[in-house]
Amino acid sequence: xxxxxxxxxxxxxxxxxxxxxxxxxxxxxxxxxxxxxxxxxxxxxxxxxxxxxxxxxxxxxxxxxxxxxxxxxxxxxxxxxxxxxxxxxxxxxxxxxxxxxxxxxxxxxxxxxxxxxxxxxxxxxxxxxxxxxxxxxxxxxxxxxxxxxxxxxxxxxxxxxxxxxxxxxxxxxxxxxxxxxxxxxxxxxxxxxxxxxxxxxxxxxxxxxxxxxxxxxxxxxxxxxxxxxxxxxxxxxxxxxxxxxxxxxxxxxxxxxxxxxxxxxxxxxxxxxxxxxxxxxxxxxxxxxxxxxxxxxxxxxxxxxxxxxxxxxxxxxxxxx
Numbered sequence: 001x002x003x004x005x006x007x008x009x010x011x012x013x014x015x016x017x018x019x020x021x022x023x024x025x026x027x028x029x030x031x032x033x034x035x036x037x038x039x040x041x042x043x044x045x046x047x048x049x050x051x052x053x054x055x056x057x058x059x060x061x062x063x064x065x066x067x068x069x070x071x072x073x074x075x076x077x078x079x080x081x082x083x084x085x086x087x088x089x090x091x092x093x094x095x096x097x098x099x100x101x102x103x104x105x106x107x108x109x110x111x112x113x114x115x116x117x118x119x120x121x122x123x124x125x126x127x128x129x130x131x132x133x134x135x136x137x138x139x140x141x142x143x144x145x146x147x148x149x150x151x152x153x154x155x156x157x158x159x160x161x162x163x164x165x166x167x168x169x170x171x172x173x174x175x176x177x178x179x180x181x182x183x184x185x186x187x188x189x190x191x192x193x194x195x196x197x198x199x200x201x202x203x204x205x206x207x208x209x210x211x212x213x214x215x216x217x218x219x220x221x222x223x224x225x226x227x228x229x230x231x232x233x234x235x236x237x238x239x240x241x242x243x244x245x246x247x248x249x250x251x252x253x254x255x256x257x258x259x260x261x262x263x264x265x266x267x268x269x270x271x272x273x274x275x276x277x278x279x280x281x282x283x284x285x286x287x288x289x290x291x292x293x294x295x296x297x298x299x300x301x302x303x304x305x306x307x308x309x310x311x312x313x314x315x316x317x318x319x320x321x
Contacts, residue, residue: 005203008173013063015105026078027051033085072111075099076118088139107170109163116159177208195221255292
């Protein structure tokens with residue numbers, strides 16, 4: 001099965017495009033901060049390449065793990081860039097938690113771990129470089145390393161929850177196995193008694209709801225083919241019985257008349273008046289579909305007739321053959 005066409009990968013390819021919009025929004029925020037704080041060099045040197053790298057991955061490798069990882073790390077880079085442009089402004093750290101949460105849309109725990117790792121390295125490294133006077137910003141001045149640890153603790157907690165949710169969402173997507181709209185369309189076809197081929201659902205995951213529905217459709221197709229063959233065989237039998245010179249009537253287990261051949265119908269029509277002398281409501285045209293009991297004058301005789309039709313001929317009002 002081609003992984004690129006699984007339902008969950010279709011969802012992730014869709015998420016690529018959505019999260020690229022988030023990347024663009026983060027980059028636009030960096031541009032806005034550059035206009036306020038004159039930080040254009042770092043925006044052009046770091047922000048623009050990050051934006052272009054994410055866009056290139058989405059266009060060239062939609063749905064790929066590398067694309068998801070690029071976007072995840074890129075969002076954290078842009079968050080770090082915002083913080084630097086704001087000279088460690090506390091409120092800009094909120095972007096880390098907001099952007100990290102958007103990665104849940106990928107339904108992939110690996111991108112969340114990658115993003116959390118990226119921002120952790122950023123905070124530790126930039127905190128050290130800021131203290132060494134390298135001209136970078138991650139926190140406001142005169143903060144201790146304990147602030148890094150506090151921020152890290154919140155990131156770890158959020159990441160753990162997001163990872164747990166991502167694993168659950170991925171499992172649910174795999175369990176569905178196909179686009180719900182396609183599944184609904186396939187179910188409607190089956191409700192009409194129509195089987196469908198694999199192309200209706202696309203590539204489905206084994207053991208998923210889509211896979212089970214496809215199996216049910218294949219069984220329906222087999223059943224329908226069997227019914228068509230049975231109907232064709234039944235038609236041949238009926239044609240053969242119509243050609244015979246004997247009077248033939250077929251009943252089912254419920255004593256319902258399901259067939260009368262041409263000679264029998266002709267005989268019933270010819271003797272309708274005589275039969276009505278015993279059964280005034282008899283209608284030769286309505287025999288097929290009626291109960292065989294219409295030919296009995298004594299209801300208590302019916303069960304015995306069901307067991308032995310050959311002994312019943314003399315009880316059928318004495319009508320001639």
